[in-house]
Amino acid sequence: MGGRGSGRQCSYGGKPETSDSMPLDIRKITRKGLLVTGNRFSWQWLVNDRQVAGISVRVDLQSMVLSYCMKSTGEVVEQQVQTQTSPCHLGGQRYWFTCPRCRKRVAVLYAPGRYFACRQCGGLGYATQKEGAGDRASTKADKLRKRLGWQAGILNGGGGKPKGMHLKTYQRLKSNHDALVQVSLHDIGRKLGFLHKLLEE
Ligand SMILES: [Zn+2]
Incomplete structure (x- = not known):
């Protein structure tokens, strides 16, 4: 951490992002x-x-x-x-x-x-109105993320096994989730078309 206002930031209690469109x-x-x-x-x-x-x-x-x-x-x-x-x-x-x-x-x-x-x-x-396979996958993935107690939005990564959840349940949810993420990412890549970081300088 550094920069102006470091350590004096507001705490943000906003809703988690639910979008997969590169927040x-x-x-x-x-x-x-x-x-x-x-x-x-x-x-x-x-x-x-x-x-x-x-x-x-x-x-x-x-x-x-x-x-x-x-x-x-x-x-x-x-x-x-x-x-x-x-x-x-x-x-x-x-x-x-x-x-x-x-x-x-x-x-x-x-x-x-x-x-x-x-x-x-x-x-x-607009994306919701014309929801494609990727969007549906991402919506389903978010539902699983909620059960797993993970932050919404597939680009936020995984949060590990929640306390008290059976390992088998966790593994099943996680593998379903990961499969949905693959579908969704494929769709994001197709729609956005800029998967490669631009290296300046
Ligand atoms: Zn605006």
């Missing part, structure tokens, strides 16, 4: 002390320790530049996203993204397509 959570970035003007870092989405997607991030004053490579075309996409702060009642400050489309302040952006946007603008509602 970019400014709270996680802040917690890692990466939100420092001028800083460059790469952000990765891991499933079972395997990187499934990644982007490069440059932190500017009150904005971030997200860059990634569209796997389908090899095109480099750069998107500037504004950030803002609000004071915490416990002191320090809380960081937010400003959704590039609706200008609402949000903690998490999603990239269901070419650009990052908030959950509403990001087309996740």
Whole structure:
């Protein structure tokens, strides 16, 4: 941990993310002390320790530049996203993204397509309406995750065997879960098309 406001962050009691469309959570970035003007870092989405997607991030004053490579075309996409702060009642400050489309302040952006946007603008509602095999798999996986006591969202990885659960039950749930994750990841990869981290510099 490091950076401004370290150790003085608000505690966030928000709902866990339920999306599999690569959530970019400014709270996680802040917690890692990466939100420092001028800083460059790469952000990765891991499933079972395997990187499934990644982007490069440059932190500017009150904005971030997200860059990634569209796997389908090899095109480099750069998107500037504004950030803002609000004071915490416990002191320090809380960081937010400003959704590039609706200008609402949000903690998490999603990239269901070419650009990052908030959950509403990001087309996740659209994804639900036109739910494909991958989305259904991910919804089912999330139900299993709930039984396992794991944080929702397949990109959040596994949380181990819950206390008091029989090993056999755990193994059955986990292997069902892992199979669903494979289906879902395949679909995410097809939809997003940028599975490879763009290496800058
Ligand atoms: Zn929005």
